[in-house]
Amino acid sequence: MAAIEVRPGRSGPLALCSDGLAGTWPDWLPLADALPGVRLIAVVRQNPELDDAAAELAAALDTQQADRAVLIGHSMGGFVVEATARLWPERVSGILLLDGSVTPADPLVSALDRLGGQVLSATVARAPALARIAGGVKRAFEPAEVRHDPERRRLVDPLGAQPAQWGVIARELTAYADWAARLEAIRTQHPLPPVPIHVVTAHQGVFRGWVRRQAGFVERLRADPGGPTVHHHIVRSGHLVQLAAPEAVAALAGDLWD
Template sequence: MSELPLVLLHAFPVDARMWQPVRAPLSAAGRLITPDQRGLGRTALPETDRAPSLEDAARDVVALLDKLELDRVVLGGCSMGGYVTMAVLRLAPERVGGLVLIDTKAAADTPEAAENRERVAARAEAEGISWLAESMLPNLLAERTRTERPDVVETVRDLIGSQPPAGVAWAARAMAARPDSFDVLASADVPALVVVGEEDGLTPPDAARAMADALPKGELVVLPGAGHLTPLEVPDALAEAIVGWWR
Protein backbone atom coordinates (compact mmCIF):
# COMPACT_ATOMS: atom_id res chain seq x y z
CA MET A 1 0.00 0.00 0.00
CA SER A 2 1.10 3.55 -0.70
CA GLU A 3 1.87 5.69 2.34
CA LEU A 4 0.45 9.01 1.18
CA PRO A 5 -3.25 9.16 0.25
CA LEU A 6 -4.11 10.11 -3.33
CA VAL A 7 -6.54 13.02 -3.79
CA LEU A 8 -7.91 13.33 -7.32
CA LEU A 9 -9.83 16.39 -8.51
CA HIS A 10 -12.28 16.07 -11.38
CA ALA A 11 -12.51 17.83 -14.74
CA PHE A 12 -14.91 20.51 -15.97
CA PRO A 13 -17.88 20.36 -16.35
CA VAL A 14 -18.40 17.03 -14.54
CA ASP A 15 -17.98 15.76 -10.97
CA ALA A 16 -16.14 13.07 -9.00
CA ARG A 17 -18.16 10.28 -10.61
CA MET A 18 -15.75 10.55 -13.53
CA TRP A 19 -13.25 8.56 -11.42
CA GLN A 20 -15.62 5.59 -11.07
CA PRO A 21 -13.86 3.44 -13.72
CA VAL A 22 -10.48 3.77 -11.94
CA ARG A 23 -11.74 3.73 -8.36
CA ALA A 24 -11.30 0.00 -7.65
CA PRO A 25 -7.66 -0.41 -8.81
CA LEU A 26 -6.56 2.87 -7.22
CA SER A 27 -8.32 2.10 -3.92
CA ALA A 28 -6.58 -1.29 -3.87
CA ALA A 29 -3.21 0.49 -4.03
CA GLY A 30 -3.81 3.04 -1.26
CA ARG A 31 -6.27 5.52 0.20
CA LEU A 32 -8.17 7.38 -2.55
CA ILE A 33 -10.11 10.62 -1.98
CA THR A 34 -12.20 12.14 -4.79
CA PRO A 35 -14.17 15.23 -3.73
CA ASP A 36 -16.68 17.16 -5.79
CA GLN A 37 -15.41 20.70 -6.33
CA ARG A 38 -17.39 23.78 -5.36
CA GLY A 39 -20.58 24.30 -7.33
CA LEU A 40 -20.37 20.91 -9.04
CA GLY A 41 -21.70 17.48 -8.14
CA ARG A 42 -22.90 17.44 -4.55
CA THR A 43 -20.76 20.35 -3.33
CA ALA A 44 -22.63 23.63 -2.98
CA LEU A 45 -21.39 26.91 -4.41
CA PRO A 46 -20.62 29.15 -1.41
CA GLU A 47 -22.25 32.57 -1.37
CA THR A 48 -19.52 35.14 -1.89
CA ASP A 49 -18.97 38.53 -3.48
CA ARG A 50 -15.45 37.55 -4.58
CA ALA A 51 -14.67 37.11 -8.24
CA PRO A 52 -14.39 33.43 -9.23
CA SER A 53 -10.83 32.23 -8.58
CA LEU A 54 -9.19 28.83 -8.51
CA GLU A 55 -7.38 30.04 -5.39
CA ASP A 56 -10.69 29.64 -3.56
CA ALA A 57 -11.05 26.14 -5.02
CA ALA A 58 -7.53 25.45 -3.71
CA ARG A 59 -8.55 26.69 -0.26
CA ASP A 60 -11.41 24.19 -0.36
CA VAL A 61 -8.90 21.39 -0.95
CA VAL A 62 -6.66 22.53 1.92
CA ALA A 63 -9.72 22.78 4.19
CA LEU A 64 -10.65 19.20 3.24
CA LEU A 65 -7.13 18.00 4.09
CA ASP A 66 -7.39 19.78 7.45
CA LYS A 67 -10.77 18.17 8.13
CA LEU A 68 -9.39 14.71 7.28
CA GLU A 69 -6.25 15.46 9.35
CA LEU A 70 -3.93 14.81 6.42
CA ASP A 71 -0.65 16.72 6.55
CA ARG A 72 0.53 15.67 3.09
CA VAL A 73 -1.02 13.89 0.14
CA VAL A 74 -0.31 12.97 -3.43
CA LEU A 75 -2.49 15.53 -5.19
CA GLY A 76 -3.71 15.31 -8.74
CA GLY A 77 -6.47 16.08 -11.15
CA CYS A 78 -7.78 15.93 -14.68
CA SER A 79 -8.14 19.10 -16.76
CA MET A 80 -9.63 21.72 -14.38
CA GLY A 81 -8.64 19.39 -11.52
CA GLY A 82 -5.06 19.82 -12.67
CA TYR A 83 -5.43 23.60 -12.63
CA VAL A 84 -6.73 23.42 -9.05
CA THR A 85 -3.85 21.10 -8.13
CA MET A 86 -1.40 23.74 -9.35
CA ALA A 87 -3.32 26.39 -7.38
CA VAL A 88 -2.91 24.27 -4.22
CA LEU A 89 0.79 23.93 -5.00
CA ARG A 90 1.00 27.74 -5.14
CA LEU A 91 -1.05 28.19 -1.94
CA ALA A 92 0.25 25.39 0.29
CA PRO A 93 3.19 23.52 -1.28
CA GLU A 94 4.01 21.87 2.07
CA ARG A 95 0.78 19.81 1.79
CA VAL A 96 1.78 18.22 -1.53
CA GLY A 97 4.04 15.16 -1.43
CA GLY A 98 3.53 14.15 -5.04
CA LEU A 99 1.67 15.24 -8.18
CA VAL A 100 -0.52 13.49 -10.75
CA LEU A 101 -1.41 15.83 -13.61
CA ILE A 102 -3.85 14.27 -16.09
CA ASP A 103 -4.88 15.89 -19.39
CA THR A 104 -4.16 19.41 -18.17
CA LYS A 105 -1.71 22.23 -18.84
CA ALA A 106 0.30 24.82 -16.94
CA ALA A 107 -0.18 27.74 -19.33
CA ALA A 108 -2.82 30.39 -18.66
CA ASP A 109 -5.73 30.85 -21.05
CA THR A 110 -5.18 32.88 -24.19
CA PRO A 111 -7.48 35.93 -24.45
CA GLU A 112 -9.59 34.00 -26.97
CA ALA A 113 -9.96 31.00 -24.64
CA ALA A 114 -10.88 33.27 -21.73
CA GLU A 115 -13.53 34.99 -23.86
CA ASN A 116 -14.96 31.62 -24.82
CA ARG A 117 -15.19 30.61 -21.15
CA GLU A 118 -17.08 33.85 -20.40
CA ARG A 119 -19.53 33.01 -23.20
CA VAL A 120 -20.06 29.55 -21.68
CA ALA A 121 -20.61 31.09 -18.23
CA ALA A 122 -23.04 33.72 -19.45
CA ARG A 123 -25.03 31.22 -21.51
CA ALA A 124 -25.17 28.74 -18.61
CA GLU A 125 -26.61 31.48 -16.40
CA ALA A 126 -29.09 32.63 -19.03
CA GLU A 127 -30.26 29.32 -20.50
CA GLY A 128 -29.16 26.51 -18.20
CA ILE A 129 -26.86 23.83 -19.60
CA SER A 130 -28.98 21.56 -21.82
CA TRP A 131 -26.75 22.61 -24.76
CA LEU A 132 -23.38 22.17 -23.03
CA ALA A 133 -22.72 18.45 -23.53
CA GLU A 134 -23.21 18.52 -27.30
CA SER A 135 -20.96 21.56 -27.64
CA MET A 136 -18.16 20.00 -25.59
CA LEU A 137 -18.22 16.29 -26.48
CA PRO A 138 -16.18 16.67 -29.71
CA ASN A 139 -13.35 18.22 -27.67
CA LEU A 140 -13.58 15.93 -24.65
CA LEU A 141 -13.48 12.49 -26.30
CA ALA A 142 -11.32 10.99 -29.03
CA GLU A 143 -13.10 10.53 -32.35
CA ARG A 144 -12.94 6.76 -32.04
CA THR A 145 -14.50 6.90 -28.58
CA ARG A 146 -17.35 9.03 -29.92
CA THR A 147 -18.05 6.71 -32.85
CA GLU A 148 -17.47 3.28 -31.30
CA ARG A 149 -18.28 3.64 -27.58
CA PRO A 150 -21.78 5.02 -27.07
CA ASP A 151 -21.68 4.00 -23.40
CA VAL A 152 -18.81 6.40 -22.69
CA VAL A 153 -20.49 9.17 -24.69
CA GLU A 154 -23.71 8.66 -22.72
CA THR A 155 -21.84 8.68 -19.40
CA VAL A 156 -20.17 12.00 -20.22
CA ARG A 157 -23.44 13.46 -21.48
CA ASP A 158 -25.18 12.47 -18.23
CA LEU A 159 -22.35 13.83 -16.06
CA ILE A 160 -22.39 17.20 -17.81
CA GLY A 161 -26.18 17.41 -17.89
CA SER A 162 -26.49 16.93 -14.14
CA GLN A 163 -24.32 19.92 -13.13
CA PRO A 164 -25.80 23.12 -11.64
CA PRO A 165 -25.60 26.03 -14.12
CA ALA A 166 -24.27 28.41 -11.44
CA GLY A 167 -21.41 26.03 -10.65
CA VAL A 168 -20.58 25.65 -14.34
CA ALA A 169 -20.48 29.45 -14.71
CA TRP A 170 -18.32 29.91 -11.61
CA ALA A 171 -15.81 27.26 -12.72
CA ALA A 172 -15.57 28.63 -16.26
CA ARG A 173 -14.78 32.13 -14.99
CA ALA A 174 -12.33 30.84 -12.38
CA MET A 175 -10.40 28.89 -15.05
CA ALA A 176 -10.32 31.94 -17.33
CA ALA A 177 -8.67 33.98 -14.57
CA ARG A 178 -5.99 31.47 -13.61
CA PRO A 179 -2.31 32.41 -13.89
CA ASP A 180 0.46 30.60 -15.72
CA SER A 181 1.79 27.90 -13.38
CA PHE A 182 5.14 26.89 -14.85
CA ASP A 183 6.86 28.71 -11.97
CA VAL A 184 5.17 26.58 -9.31
CA LEU A 185 5.91 23.38 -11.25
CA ALA A 186 9.59 24.31 -11.53
CA SER A 187 9.80 24.73 -7.76
CA ALA A 188 7.86 21.52 -6.96
CA ASP A 189 10.63 19.16 -5.91
CA VAL A 190 8.33 16.15 -5.45
CA PRO A 191 7.72 13.04 -7.56
CA ALA A 192 5.33 13.96 -10.37
CA LEU A 193 3.44 11.94 -12.96
CA VAL A 194 2.07 13.67 -16.07
CA VAL A 195 -0.44 11.66 -18.12
CA VAL A 196 -2.12 12.64 -21.37
CA GLY A 197 -4.33 11.03 -24.00
CA GLU A 198 -2.51 10.79 -27.32
CA GLU A 199 -5.50 12.38 -29.08
CA ASP A 200 -6.23 15.06 -26.48
CA GLY A 201 -7.00 18.19 -28.49
CA LEU A 202 -7.68 20.49 -25.53
CA THR A 203 -4.46 19.88 -23.58
CA PRO A 204 -2.34 18.01 -26.12
CA PRO A 205 0.76 15.86 -25.54
CA ASP A 206 3.02 18.87 -26.22
CA ALA A 207 1.45 20.69 -23.25
CA ALA A 208 1.96 17.60 -21.09
CA ARG A 209 5.57 17.31 -22.18
CA ALA A 210 6.18 20.96 -21.28
CA MET A 211 4.89 20.29 -17.74
CA ALA A 212 6.98 17.13 -17.36
CA ASP A 213 10.05 19.06 -18.52
CA ALA A 214 9.36 21.89 -16.06
CA LEU A 215 8.98 19.54 -13.09
CA PRO A 216 12.27 18.59 -11.39
CA LYS A 217 11.03 14.99 -10.97
CA GLY A 218 8.47 14.75 -13.77
CA GLU A 219 7.59 11.57 -15.66
CA LEU A 220 5.42 11.61 -18.79
CA VAL A 221 3.03 8.86 -19.90
CA VAL A 222 1.08 9.17 -23.18
CA LEU A 223 -1.97 6.91 -23.45
CA PRO A 224 -2.90 5.77 -26.99
CA GLY A 225 -6.50 5.80 -28.16
CA ALA A 226 -7.68 8.44 -25.70
CA GLY A 227 -8.71 12.09 -25.85
CA HIS A 228 -9.16 14.53 -22.97
CA LEU A 229 -11.02 12.28 -20.50
CA THR A 230 -8.60 9.37 -20.05
CA PRO A 231 -10.23 8.12 -16.79
CA LEU A 232 -13.38 7.34 -18.78
CA GLU A 233 -11.81 6.42 -22.12
CA VAL A 234 -8.87 4.20 -21.08
CA PRO A 235 -9.37 3.58 -17.35
CA ASP A 236 -7.28 0.41 -17.21
CA ALA A 237 -4.27 2.05 -18.83
CA LEU A 238 -4.59 5.15 -16.65
CA ALA A 239 -4.95 3.15 -13.43
CA GLU A 240 -1.93 1.02 -14.36
CA ALA A 241 0.17 4.14 -14.97
CA ILE A 242 -0.85 5.75 -11.68
CA VAL A 243 -0.54 2.61 -9.54
CA GLY A 244 2.89 1.73 -10.91
CA TRP A 245 4.15 5.24 -10.17
CA TRP A 246 2.32 5.68 -6.81
CA ARG A 247 3.76 2.47 -5.34
Protein backbone atom coordinates in the same frame (compact mmCIF):
# COMPACT_ATOMS: atom_id res chain seq x y z
CA MET B 1 -16.07 21.93 0.36
CA ALA B 2 -17.45 18.44 -0.20
CA ALA B 3 -15.11 15.46 0.01
CA ILE B 4 -16.52 12.24 -1.44
CA GLU B 5 -14.81 8.89 -0.87
CA VAL B 6 -14.90 7.33 -4.33
CA ARG B 7 -14.86 3.71 -3.09
CA PRO B 8 -15.81 3.83 0.62
CA GLY B 9 -14.28 1.66 3.28
CA ARG B 10 -10.75 1.41 1.97
CA SER B 11 -7.52 1.69 3.89
CA GLY B 12 -4.17 2.63 2.42
CA PRO B 13 -2.45 5.77 1.12
CA LEU B 14 -4.58 8.79 0.29
CA ALA B 15 -5.13 10.64 -2.99
CA LEU B 16 -7.22 13.80 -3.39
CA CYS B 17 -8.83 14.31 -6.80
CA SER B 18 -9.80 17.61 -8.41
CA ASP B 19 -12.22 17.47 -11.37
CA GLY B 20 -11.83 19.27 -14.63
CA LEU B 21 -14.44 21.55 -16.13
CA ALA B 22 -17.74 19.64 -16.37
CA GLY B 23 -16.27 16.79 -14.33
CA THR B 24 -18.18 14.92 -11.64
CA TRP B 25 -16.99 12.64 -8.88
CA PRO B 26 -18.09 9.35 -10.55
CA ASP B 27 -15.50 10.10 -13.24
CA TRP B 28 -12.95 8.78 -10.72
CA LEU B 29 -14.59 5.38 -10.12
CA PRO B 30 -12.68 3.52 -12.88
CA LEU B 31 -9.36 4.89 -11.62
CA ALA B 32 -10.28 3.92 -8.06
CA ASP B 33 -10.95 0.38 -9.29
CA ALA B 34 -7.56 0.37 -11.06
CA LEU B 35 -5.88 1.45 -7.79
CA PRO B 36 -7.49 -0.87 -5.23
CA GLY B 37 -4.87 -0.13 -2.59
CA VAL B 38 -5.42 3.65 -2.65
CA ARG B 39 -8.12 5.75 -1.00
CA LEU B 40 -9.38 8.22 -3.62
CA ILE B 41 -11.25 11.26 -2.34
CA ALA B 42 -13.00 13.51 -4.87
CA VAL B 43 -13.03 17.10 -3.64
CA VAL B 44 -15.98 18.99 -5.13
CA ARG B 45 -15.24 22.68 -5.65
CA GLN B 46 -17.67 25.17 -4.15
CA ASN B 47 -15.86 28.48 -4.65
CA PRO B 48 -15.21 30.43 -7.86
CA GLU B 49 -11.66 31.62 -7.04
CA LEU B 50 -8.53 29.56 -7.63
CA ASP B 51 -7.08 30.33 -4.19
CA ASP B 52 -10.31 29.22 -2.53
CA ALA B 53 -10.41 26.02 -4.59
CA ALA B 54 -6.81 25.27 -3.55
CA ALA B 55 -7.68 25.95 0.08
CA GLU B 56 -10.59 23.51 -0.20
CA LEU B 57 -8.25 20.82 -1.48
CA ALA B 58 -5.81 21.42 1.37
CA ALA B 59 -8.66 21.46 3.92
CA ALA B 60 -9.80 18.05 2.70
CA LEU B 61 -6.62 16.63 4.21
CA ASP B 62 -7.81 17.74 7.62
CA THR B 63 -11.24 16.15 7.11
CA GLN B 64 -9.42 12.91 6.28
CA GLN B 65 -7.10 13.34 9.27
CA ALA B 66 -4.07 13.15 7.01
CA ASP B 67 -0.90 15.21 6.97
CA ARG B 68 -0.05 14.62 3.29
CA ALA B 69 -1.49 13.08 0.15
CA VAL B 70 -0.96 12.61 -3.55
CA LEU B 71 -2.90 15.27 -5.47
CA ILE B 72 -4.58 14.30 -8.76
CA GLY B 73 -5.93 16.96 -11.10
CA HIS B 74 -7.78 16.48 -14.37
CA SER B 75 -7.93 19.29 -16.95
CA MET B 76 -8.84 22.53 -15.11
CA GLY B 77 -8.38 20.62 -11.86
CA GLY B 78 -4.68 20.67 -12.72
CA PHE B 79 -4.70 24.39 -11.95
CA VAL B 80 -6.09 23.61 -8.50
CA VAL B 81 -3.60 20.83 -7.80
CA GLU B 82 -0.58 22.89 -8.85
CA ALA B 83 -1.75 25.91 -6.84
CA THR B 84 -2.32 23.72 -3.78
CA ALA B 85 1.10 22.10 -4.10
CA ARG B 86 2.79 25.48 -4.34
CA LEU B 87 0.83 27.13 -1.51
CA TRP B 88 0.84 24.13 0.87
CA PRO B 89 3.99 22.18 -0.16
CA GLU B 90 4.26 20.37 3.17
CA ARG B 91 0.87 18.70 2.58
CA VAL B 92 1.80 17.07 -0.74
CA SER B 93 3.53 13.69 -1.27
CA GLY B 94 3.12 13.51 -5.05
CA ILE B 95 1.36 15.11 -8.03
CA LEU B 96 -0.52 13.48 -10.91
CA LEU B 97 -1.81 15.74 -13.70
CA LEU B 98 -4.20 14.13 -16.18
CA ASP B 99 -4.39 16.09 -19.44
CA GLY B 100 -4.11 19.21 -17.29
CA SER B 101 -4.94 22.71 -18.47
CA VAL B 102 -1.92 24.62 -19.74
CA THR B 103 -1.11 28.28 -19.15
CA PRO B 104 -0.72 30.93 -20.36
CA ALA B 105 -4.06 30.88 -22.12
CA ASP B 106 -4.29 32.37 -25.60
CA PRO B 107 -6.07 35.79 -25.44
CA LEU B 108 -8.57 34.77 -28.11
CA VAL B 109 -9.29 31.48 -26.35
CA SER B 110 -9.71 33.34 -23.06
CA ALA B 111 -12.19 35.74 -24.64
CA LEU B 112 -14.15 32.83 -26.11
CA ASP B 113 -14.13 31.09 -22.71
CA ARG B 114 -15.62 34.17 -21.06
CA LEU B 115 -18.24 34.58 -23.76
CA GLY B 116 -19.10 30.89 -23.63
CA GLY B 117 -19.50 31.01 -19.87
CA GLN B 118 -21.75 34.04 -20.04
CA VAL B 119 -23.94 32.49 -22.73
CA LEU B 120 -24.13 29.19 -20.87
CA SER B 121 -25.02 30.95 -17.64
CA ALA B 122 -27.80 32.92 -19.33
CA THR B 123 -29.34 29.94 -21.12
CA VAL B 124 -28.50 26.35 -20.30
CA ALA B 125 -28.03 26.82 -16.57
CA ARG B 126 -31.52 28.31 -16.27
CA ALA B 127 -33.44 26.07 -18.65
CA PRO B 128 -33.85 22.35 -17.85
CA ALA B 129 -34.69 21.45 -21.46
CA LEU B 130 -31.54 23.12 -22.74
CA ALA B 131 -29.55 21.43 -19.99
CA ARG B 132 -30.67 18.06 -21.31
CA ILE B 133 -29.62 19.06 -24.82
CA ALA B 134 -26.26 20.23 -23.49
CA GLY B 135 -25.90 16.90 -21.70
CA GLY B 136 -26.32 15.19 -25.07
CA VAL B 137 -23.63 17.41 -26.58
CA LYS B 138 -21.31 16.56 -23.70
CA ARG B 139 -21.89 12.84 -24.30
CA ALA B 140 -21.01 13.24 -27.97
CA PHE B 141 -17.51 14.41 -27.04
CA GLU B 142 -16.83 11.72 -24.47
CA PRO B 143 -14.54 8.80 -25.39
CA ALA B 144 -16.07 5.81 -27.14
CA GLU B 145 -15.02 3.69 -24.16
CA VAL B 146 -17.44 5.69 -22.02
CA ARG B 147 -20.26 6.06 -24.54
CA HIS B 148 -20.35 2.33 -25.25
CA ASP B 149 -19.95 1.10 -21.67
CA PRO B 150 -23.40 0.97 -19.96
CA GLU B 151 -21.92 1.08 -16.45
CA ARG B 152 -19.74 4.13 -17.07
CA ARG B 153 -22.55 5.77 -19.05
CA ARG B 154 -24.94 5.26 -16.12
CA LEU B 155 -22.48 6.88 -13.74
CA VAL B 156 -21.89 10.10 -15.64
CA ASP B 157 -25.04 10.60 -17.71
CA PRO B 158 -27.56 11.94 -15.17
CA LEU B 159 -25.07 14.34 -13.56
CA GLY B 160 -23.96 15.86 -16.87
CA ALA B 161 -27.49 16.94 -17.75
CA GLN B 162 -28.43 18.66 -14.48
CA PRO B 163 -29.01 22.44 -14.72
CA ALA B 164 -27.19 23.02 -11.42
CA GLN B 165 -24.10 21.24 -12.76
CA TRP B 166 -24.13 23.38 -15.89
CA GLY B 167 -24.35 26.48 -13.72
CA VAL B 168 -21.05 25.47 -12.10
CA ILE B 169 -19.56 24.80 -15.53
CA ALA B 170 -20.62 28.26 -16.73
CA ARG B 171 -19.05 29.92 -13.71
CA GLU B 172 -15.73 28.14 -14.11
CA LEU B 173 -15.63 28.61 -17.87
CA THR B 174 -16.01 32.35 -17.32
CA ALA B 175 -13.22 32.31 -14.72
CA TYR B 176 -10.79 30.13 -16.70
CA ALA B 177 -8.57 32.99 -17.88
CA ASP B 178 -8.48 34.49 -14.37
CA TRP B 179 -7.39 31.16 -12.93
CA ALA B 180 -4.63 30.86 -15.53
CA ALA B 181 -3.36 34.35 -14.70
CA ARG B 182 -3.54 33.74 -10.95
CA LEU B 183 -1.57 30.51 -11.27
CA GLU B 184 1.14 32.33 -13.21
CA ALA B 185 1.42 34.77 -10.30
CA ILE B 186 1.60 31.95 -7.75
CA ARG B 187 4.38 30.30 -9.74
CA THR B 188 6.59 33.38 -9.44
CA GLN B 189 6.43 33.32 -5.63
CA HIS B 190 6.04 29.68 -4.63
CA PRO B 191 8.19 26.79 -5.93
CA LEU B 192 6.90 23.28 -6.29
CA PRO B 193 7.65 20.88 -3.44
CA PRO B 194 10.39 18.27 -3.94
CA VAL B 195 7.94 15.45 -4.72
CA PRO B 196 7.52 13.21 -7.78
CA ILE B 197 5.33 14.66 -10.53
CA HIS B 198 3.64 12.66 -13.28
CA VAL B 199 2.06 14.43 -16.26
CA VAL B 200 -0.22 12.32 -18.45
CA THR B 201 -1.11 13.62 -21.91
CA ALA B 202 -4.02 11.95 -23.70
CA HIS B 203 -4.47 12.26 -27.44
CA GLN B 204 -5.85 10.47 -30.47
CA GLY B 205 -2.57 10.55 -32.37
CA VAL B 206 -3.87 13.06 -34.96
CA PHE B 207 -3.72 16.66 -33.74
CA ARG B 208 -0.27 17.35 -32.29
CA GLY B 209 -0.75 20.92 -31.09
CA TRP B 210 -2.03 19.80 -27.70
CA VAL B 211 0.88 17.39 -27.32
CA ARG B 212 3.37 20.18 -28.05
CA ARG B 213 1.70 22.47 -25.49
CA GLN B 214 1.83 19.71 -22.89
CA ALA B 215 5.51 19.10 -23.66
CA GLY B 216 6.24 22.80 -23.14
CA PHE B 217 4.36 22.70 -19.85
CA VAL B 218 6.43 19.73 -18.68
CA GLU B 219 9.63 21.62 -19.46
CA ARG B 220 8.39 24.51 -17.32
CA LEU B 221 7.77 22.12 -14.44
CA ARG B 222 11.23 20.62 -14.84
CA ALA B 223 12.78 24.09 -14.68
CA ASP B 224 11.14 24.60 -11.28
CA PRO B 225 13.19 23.53 -8.24
CA GLY B 226 10.70 20.78 -7.41
CA GLY B 227 10.83 17.03 -7.67
CA PRO B 228 11.42 14.82 -10.73
CA THR B 229 8.81 15.27 -13.47
CA VAL B 230 7.87 12.38 -15.78
CA HIS B 231 5.83 12.89 -18.95
CA HIS B 232 3.59 10.05 -20.18
CA HIS B 233 1.50 9.73 -23.34
CA ILE B 234 -1.68 7.69 -23.64
CA VAL B 235 -2.65 7.42 -27.30
CA ARG B 236 -6.20 6.72 -28.52
CA SER B 237 -7.67 8.18 -25.36
CA GLY B 238 -10.10 11.06 -25.03
CA HIS B 239 -9.64 13.96 -22.66
CA LEU B 240 -11.39 12.09 -19.85
CA VAL B 241 -8.38 9.84 -19.54
CA GLN B 242 -9.29 8.59 -16.05
CA LEU B 243 -12.47 7.18 -17.60
CA ALA B 244 -11.07 6.06 -20.94
CA ALA B 245 -7.80 4.49 -19.78
CA PRO B 246 -7.80 4.05 -15.98
CA GLU B 247 -5.59 0.94 -16.03
CA ALA B 248 -2.96 2.73 -18.10
CA VAL B 249 -2.98 5.71 -15.74
CA ALA B 250 -2.64 3.43 -12.72
CA ALA B 251 0.27 1.56 -14.31
CA LEU B 252 2.12 4.74 -15.26
CA ALA B 253 1.74 6.53 -11.93
CA GLY B 254 1.53 3.67 -9.44
CA ASP B 255 4.94 4.51 -8.00
CA LEU B 256 3.47 7.66 -6.45
CA TRP B 257 2.16 5.39 -3.68
CA ASP B 258 5.17 3.09 -3.31
